[in-house]
Amino acid sequence: xxxxxxxxxxxxxxxxxxxxxxxxxxxxxxxxxxxxxxxxxxxxxxxxxxxxxxxxxxxxxxxxxxxxxxxxxxxxxxxxxxxxxxxxxxxxxxxxxxxxxxxxxxxxxxxxxxxxxxxxxxxxxxxxxxxxxxxxxxxxxxxxxxxxxxxxxxxxxxxxxxxxxxxxxxxxxxxxxxxxxxxxxxxxxxxxxxxxxxxxxx
Amino acid sequence: xxxxxxxxxxxxxxxxxxxxxxxxxxxxxxxxxxxxxxxxxxxxxxxxxxxxxxxxxxxxxxxxxxxxxxxxxxxxxxxxxxxxxxxxxxxxxxxxxxxxxxxxxxxxxxxxxxxxxxxx
Numbered sequence: 001x002x003x004x005x006x007x008x009x010x011x012x013x014x015x016x017x018x019x020x021x022x023x024x025x026x027x028x029x030x031x032x033x034x035x036x037x038x039x040x041x042x043x044x045x046x047x048x049x050x051x052x053x054x055x056x057x058x059x060x061x062x063x064x065x066x067x068x069x070x071x072x073x074x075x076x077x078x079x080x081x082x083x084x085x086x087x088x089x090x091x092x093x094x095x096x097x098x099x100x101x102x103x104x105x106x107x108x109x110x111x112x113x114x115x116x117x118x119x120x121x122x123x124x125x126x127x128x129x130x131x132x133x134x135x136x137x138x139x140x141x142x143x144x145x146x147x148x149x150x151x152x153x154x155x156x157x158x159x160x161x162x163x164x165x166x167x168x169x170x171x172x173x174x175x176x177x178x179x180x181x182x183x184x185x186x187x188x189x190x191x192x193x194x195x196x197x198x199x200x201x202x
Numbered sequence: 203x204x205x206x207x208x209x210x211x212x213x214x215x216x217x218x219x220x221x222x223x224x225x226x227x228x229x230x231x232x233x234x235x236x237x238x239x240x241x242x243x244x245x246x247x248x249x250x251x252x253x254x255x256x257x258x259x260x261x262x263x264x265x266x267x268x269x270x271x272x273x274x275x276x277x278x279x280x281x282x283x284x285x286x287x288x289x290x291x292x293x294x295x296x297x298x299x300x301x302x303x304x305x306x307x308x309x310x311x312x313x314x315x316x317x318x319x320x321x322x
Contacts, residue, residue: 082218086307089214093306094285097256106258140213197305199316202296 008042011102019044029159032070034187037091039067039098040162049172050115051155051180052127053187054134056092057112059165060104066162069095072184073130074191087191088133110165111138113148114158119181126188127151155180203227204321205246209239209253209265210283215306219252219283222310228317236260240268243275250321251280252304255291263291263298270299279320283308 007019007028017038019030028044034053038046041064048055048070059066071091073084100106116131131150138145149156149169155177159168206228208219216232223230231248233239235257243251251269255262262282269275281302282295292303301320304313 082221082310083307085214086218089212089218090285090307093212093215097285100256137214140217197307197309199302199304199308199312200292201302201316201319202300 005043007044011039011041011098013098014038014040032068034070034072034184035191037067037069037071037095037098039065039095039102041065041102043163046158046160046162048158049155049177049180050158051117051119051177051184052115052130053184054113054115054127054130054150055158055160056095056134057114057158057160057165057167058095058099058104058109059162060099060108061110061163061165062108063103063105064163065099065102065104066160066165067095067099068158068160068162071130072126072188072191073133074194075124075126075129075188083192084129085133088137092134092137109143110146111143112146112160112165112167113138113150114156114167114169116150117155118151118153119155119177119184126184203229204249204317205229205231206250206252206317207231207233207239207243207248209233209236209251209257209262211235211254211257215254215283222308222313223317225310226314226317236262236265236268239265243269243272247274248278250317251275251278252283253280255282255284255286255295263294266295266298266300281316281320 022029030046032038032048046068053072055068055070057068116127118127154171157170210216220230253262279301282300283304285306
């Protein structure tokens with residue numbers, strides 16, 4: 001099926017995110033994977049599947065720009081104290097900064113939060129920790145949450161219209177979410193192992 | 203022990219920096235934007251600035267230029283702390299007078315090592 005509208009090129013830095021034409025919904029869809037983030041000014045839907053991970057969805061409707069992150073706090077043994085908070089701050093801040101760079105205006109940002117189900121249980125309630133973090137962060141920064149659907153024990157498929165802020169959540173059955181918990185566990189552990197960013201003295 | 207000013211619009215980020223820097227005995231002054239940083243810096247002498255780039259109002263790069271224009275801070279070390287990875291922005295920061303570039307999320311130990319290095 002031929003797409004009804006052409007696809008605008010990705011904003012710089014987001015070329016690696018997969019985008020496809022959904023002929024049923026007649027829209028372009030950008031597929032965001034765990035750990036990624038995506039910002040767009042194009043007429044398209046951002047899609048992601050959330051288990052214990054959380055997606056922060058932010059848009060400035062008037063400016064026609066928006067995006068989401070799909071994050072999980074690093075966990076596992078031996079991580080330095082505060083590492084989770086430092087990573088969480090980074091995950092939200094880089095999304096906000098990217099939206100501001102592409103025309104978003106700080107007072108007009110609308111924020112929605114989804115995910116954080118209790119899917120990974122063997123390491124404490126990771127979903128809960130992710131939700132607690134984003135609530136604490138947004139409160140500290142004085143940012144209101146326009147809508148949210150968090151917690152519970154169901155994985156979710158999120159479809160977010162970045163230019164309008166419309167979010168559609170579908171709860172997934174256990175079989176639809178098969179393998180999600182183990183992929184998320186892998187992500188959480190790999191984040192804890194990831195070497196910190198470089199410091200360069202000029 | 204140095205008198206350090208942190209400039210970041212994020213309260214959480216300022217708290218994280220305060221924890222790290224004060225644990226090593228440094229004295230920390232916080233500013234939420236460039237304008238506040240300039241006002242505070244004119245009041246009490248600062249040994250090191252750690253500043254964000256993307257902030258409401260004055261950008262971190264503009265703040266570095268303003269600080270370098272002040273006789274008092276022409277040679278005071280300034281570290282940039284940012285989520286940005288654009289090499290062009292890094293060059294811009296260096297040309298504006300920054301002494302180093304630290305990527306977020308920062309590693310506390312390595313940040314403290316960089317602070318020791320630039321403060322001599």
